Each structure stands twice: as structure tokens, then as C-alpha cells.
Amino acid sequence: MATTVRSFCKINLGLAIGPARADGFHALATCYQTLAVHDRVAVEARPAAETRLTLTSTDARVPLDGRNTAWKMVERALAAMGVRAEVAIHIEKRLPVQGGLGAGSANAVAALVGLEREMVRAGLSTLPEAKQLRIAAEVGSDVPLFLVGGAVLGTGRGEQVSPLRDFPPMECVLALPEAGVSTPQAFRDWDAIQGTGHGTQGSGLTGAEGSDRLITLSRALSVAVCPEAGTNSSGVTANGGDLAEMVNPLLALVRTGIENDFEQVVFRQHPFLGEIKRILAGSGKPEDAAVCAGLSGSGSALFGLYWSADAASAAEARLTAAGIRSLRTRTLPRAEYWRTMVGG
Numbered sequence: 655m656a657t658t659v660r661s662f663c664k665i666n667l668g669l670a671i672g673p674a675r676a677d678g679f680h681a682l683a684t685c686y687q688t689l690a691v692h693d694r695v696a697v698e699a700r701p702a703a704e705t706r707l708t709l710t711s712t713d714a715r716v717p718l719d720g721r722n723t724a725w726k727m728v729e730r731a732l733a734a735m736g737v738r739a740e741v742a743i744h745i746e747k748r749l750p751v752q753g754g755l756g757a758g759s760a761n762a763v764a765a766l767v768g769l770e771r772e773m774v775r776a777g778l779s780t781l782p783e784a785k786q787l788r789i790a791a792e793v794g795s796d797v798p799l800f801l802v803g804g805a806v807l808g809t810g811r812g813e814q815v816s817p818l819r820d821f822p823p824m825e826c827v828l829a830l831p832e833a834g835v836s837t838p839q840a841f842r843d844w845d846a847i848q849g850t851g852h853g854t855q856g857s858g859l860t861g862a863e864g865s866d867r868l869i870t871l872s873r874a875l876s877v878a879v880c881p882e883a884g885t886n887s888s889g890v891t892a893n894g895g896d897l898a899e900m901v902n903p904l905l906a907l908v909r910t911g912i913e914n915d916f917e918q919v920v921f922r923q924h925p926f927l928g929e930i931k932r933i934l935a936g937s938g939k940p941e942d943a944a945v946c947a948g949l950s951g952s953g954s955a956l957f958g959l960y961w962s963a964d965a966a967s968a969a970e971a972r973l974t975a976a977g978i979r980s981l982r983t984r985t986l987p988r989a990e991y992w993r994t995m996v997g998g
């Protein structure tokens with residue numbers, strides 16, 4: 655019988671893009687947050703004389719060969735284990751393909767988790783964590799985060815991950831517009847506006863200013879891991895807040911401004927996505943206000959986080975009235991991410 659794994663997705667609570675690196679990737683700093691909404695990945699595997707992979711999916715847009723992240727992950731994991739196996743993977747899609755929610759990346763980790771369960775059943779051992787992380791980083795920049803779950807600090811090209819202390823659980827509304835955004839193109843568009851006067855700083859972002867944004871966000875995020883990190887000996891934070899505010903790391907992050915740099919390029923090309931962010935942010939009534947709202951990754955999905963179910967329901971109703979597809983979910987803390995991943 656196959657092992658069924660919930661393949662949860664993520665949003666980005668802030669994303670600062672730095673300069674392009676020599677390898678063509680961009681340095682970045684972000685806070686990933688996993689959500690309860692998920693695809694399902696079923697894996698059936700047994701040791702065999704030759705490795706043979708097959709992949710099926712409920713969604714015609716999912717590639718069924720070596721271009722698929724789950725395929726790549728299983729292929730690499732088997733090679734690292736030194737095992738040959740027949741593996742059948744089935745991906746039941748609920749999440750949008752290329753929506754900025756990391757769904758394809760999560761499918762890769764879900765396939766690995768499923769494969770390992772199956773291999774353990776066959777009396778074989780699993781890969782050490784460091785090896786899993788290395789393979790995940792080879793498959794994609796936002797794959798390793800799904801080996802951590804909950805609130806995750808992402809640096810490097812996004813593949814360097816460390817667990818953050820979980821934020822309080824929140825209601826989440828996803829807006830899923832039809833527009834498709836290519837991530838490599840969004841990075842190229844970001845490069846194109848450097849120094850053109852189109853950045854938020856008015857005079858444009860030089861490489862140095864881009865690095866400053868990285869440092870500011872990384873600092874806010876490291877405060878979220880360790881509240882003491884942002885304080886001096888008098889208990890006053892480096893950015894002028896008081897210690898009480900740092901007790902809730904999410905509020906500290908919001909205060910720093912959890913902007914997603916991709917909004918500067920993506921909202922210019924698709925102005926209605928900026929309008930959707932405003933719809934998610936609130937209605938003008940204080941009780942409807944989002945804790946924060948924004949683009950996830952390079953989009954086109956946007957999210958709103960809310961303390962109350964009523965505020966989330968009101969946001970859903972505003973999206974429906976505007977004719978925008980939405981998905982209701984909630985943030986998924988790390989312990990629950992791992993506890994609920996397998997089975998069901």
C-alpha cells in the first residue's frame with residue numbers, strides 16, 4: 655500500500671532581494687511560513703533490480719517526467735541511498751502550479767518523506783538530515799524550507815534554512831488570481847529596475863542599498879529567533895521599539911515592514927494584484943484589518959493573515975465580491991506540520 659503524504663505550501667512573510675551573485679542567483683532574506691492547505695503525494699516503492707520511476711497527477715499542467723521536482727528528488731535520494739527501486743508517485747493537486755506558494759517544492763519533500771517511509775518498511779535506512787538538505791537545495795531554492803516547516807528563516811538564495819520560533823497561529827486567506835508570474839523573469843525585472851529610480855527608495859536601489867535591505871530583514875528575522883538579539887543592554891531595541899514589542903516576534907517583523915521586493919516589479923506589470931493586496935489588507939473597519947497582507951514569493955498568489963475567523967471570512971467575502979478565487983486556510987506551526995504530514 656502506498657504512503658500518502660500531505661504536501662503543505664508556504665507563504666513569504668517579507669522577502670528582500672539582494673544583488674545578483676556570480677552564479678546568477680540572487681542573495682535574499684525571507685521568512686517562510688507553512689500553511690495547512692496542501693496537495694497529496696502518494697508514494698509506493700520497493701527495492702528492484704533497476705530503478706524505474708512513474709508519475710501521475712490529477713492536474714494536466716504537472717510534468718510527469720524528470721522535469722518534475724518530486725521525480726528529481728526521488729532520483730537523487732535513491733542515488734544517495736545507493737538503492738535501486740521501482741517507485742510510483744501520484745500527485746493529487748489542490749494548490750496552484752507556479753503560484754508562489756512553493757507547491758512544487760513541497761511536492762518534492764513530500765515525495766522524499768514518502769519514499770523514506772517505504773524504504774524503512776523494506777528494512778532500509780533513511781538519509782541523514784544534512785544529505786536531505788543538500789539534495790533539496792539541488793532541486794530548488796525553496797525546497798529545503800519544507801524539511802523544516804513552521805516559520806523558517808531563509809537566506810543564501812533561499813536554500814539556507816533555519817527554524818524560527820513559531821508565530822502565534824493565524825487565519826489565512828489566499829487570493830489565487832489567474833495571472834501567471836515566472837520567477838526567473840521577476841528576478842530579471844528586479845535587476846532591470848536597479849538604479850532606474852523605480853525602487854521604493856526613489857533614487858533606485860544600488861547594490862549597497864539592496865544589501866542594506868537584506869541586513870534589515872535578516873536582523874528582524876534573527877530577532878524573531880532570539881528576542882535578545884535586537885536589544886542593547888538597556889532593553890531598548892536597535893530600531894527604537896521597546897522590549898515588550900519584541901515579545902511577539904511577528905509584531906516586531908510587521909513593525910520592521912515585512913515588504914516583499916517582488917511587489918515592486920509584479921504589481922507594476924499586473925496592477926490588479928496591488929488592488930487584491932488592498933482588498934486583503936482590510937475594509938477600512940478596524941475589526942477587518944489583516945495582521946499583514948502581501949504577495950507570496952513572486953506571485954501571483956497573495957495572502958492575508960488575520961487574528962480572527964470573522965476578519966478572515968470578511969476578507970473572503972470581499973474577494974468573492976470582486977470575482978477573485980480564494981482559498982481559506984491557517985498558518986501551520988512546526989510541530990503540527992510534522993505530526994499531520996503522513997497518512998490521512
Ligand code: C5P
Pocket residue numbers: 678679680681682793794795796810811812837838841
Ligand atoms: O532555485 P530555483 O530553481 O527555484 O530557481 C529558479 C530560477 O529563479 C533560477 O534559475 C534563477 O533564475 C532564479 N532565482 C534567482 N535567485 C534566487 C532564486 C531563484 O535568481 N535566490
